Amino acid sequence: NAGVTQTPKFQVLKTGQSMTLQCAQDMNHEYMSWYRQDPGMGLRLIHYSVGAGITDQGEVPNGYNVSRSTTEDFPLRLLSAAPSQTSVYFCASSYSQGLYEQYFGPGTRLTVT
Amino acid sequence: GENVEQHPSTLSVQEGDSAVIKCTYSDSASNYFPWYKQELGKGPQLIIDIRSNVGEKKDQRIAVTLNKTAKHFSLHITETQPEDSAVYFCAASGVLSMDSNYQLIWGAGTKLIIKP
Numbered sequence: 679n680a681g682v683t684q685t686p687k688f689q690v691l692k693t694g695q696s697m698t699l700q701c702a703q704d705m706n707h708e709y710m711s712w713y714r715q716d717p718g719m720g721l722r723l724i725h726y727s728v729g730a731g732i733t734d735q736g737e738v739p740n741g742y743n744v745s746r747s748t749t750e751d752f753p754l755r756l757l758s759a760a761p762s763q764t765s766v767y768f769c770a771s772s773y774s775q776g777l778y779e780q781y782f783g784p785g786t787r788l789t790v791t
Numbered sequence: 792g793e794n795v796e797q798h799p800s801t802l803s804v805q806e807g808d809s810a811v812i813k814c815t816y817s818d819s820a821s822n823y824f825p826w827y828k829q830e831l832g833k834g835p836q837l838i839i840d841i842r843s844n845v846g847e848k849k850d851q852r853i854a855v856t857l858n859k860t861a862k863h864f865s866l867h868i869t870e871t872q873p874e875d876s877a878v879y880f881c882a883a884s885g886v887l888s889m890d891s892n893y894q895l896i897w898g899a900g901t902k903l904i905i906k907p
Contacts (some may be wrong), residue, residue, distance in 0.1 A: 682834070700846065701809075718899055718900075719899055720880060720898055720899040721835070721897040723837060723887070723894055726894070733866050734892070736894065737796070737887050742891060770834070775893065777823055777827075777895060778823070778840075779837045780837065780895070782833075783834055784833055784834055785833075785834055
């Protein structure tokens with residue numbers, strides 16, 4: 679099993695550009711989520727999904743969109759990139775509700791200039 | 792909603808000594824408390840967790856203790872080794888707001904440095 683995969687590993691965007699961060703898992707997990715990690719702030723939940731076709735907002739959803747058309751994939755779309763979105767983004771998946779063991783991808787380091 | 796505070800932000804210990812990282816939480820309804828380890832360039836990985844009906848849990852050199860009355864929990868690492876150097880995150884189950892689902896609320900992280 680590959681676990682949770684994320685692409686790309688690194689990305690530089692100009693302010694106003696849009697892009698999609700890809701996330702896929704091969705563990706048949708129902709729950710998937712996106713976090714951003716900023717220095718001194720831990721992990722903050724952006725959006726999450728409890729199954730295909732179902733998504734919901736987390737703590738910091740503004741400026742991001744998600745969709746979940748299949749169990750395996752959970753892409754995160756930045757609509758119009760801003761410097762405040764410079765961060766490391768992690769995708770995670772879990773068997774149950776996202777409370778219990780979460781499996782994280784390797785992360786995407788995004789810089790917005 | 793739930794708030795989790797983690798201390799210290801950086802901890803430096805001599806190889807072979809013990810390390811203790813502490814977290815406090817605000818929501819007395821929280822009942823699940825995991826600890827994750829993040830190595831450089833990787834995503835966090837679960838290393839141990841505890842539920843509210845248990846006061847202590849051990850797994851080889853790591854242990855977690857929970858004090859529900861005081862609303863704090865701690866990670867203990869004994870006989871530290873160079874491979875223990877990483878960032879450690881605590882988390883607690885809780886709600887972000889009154890109308891949101893239960894999620895994990897994360898501490899800010901502790902960078903553990905093991906000195907040879």
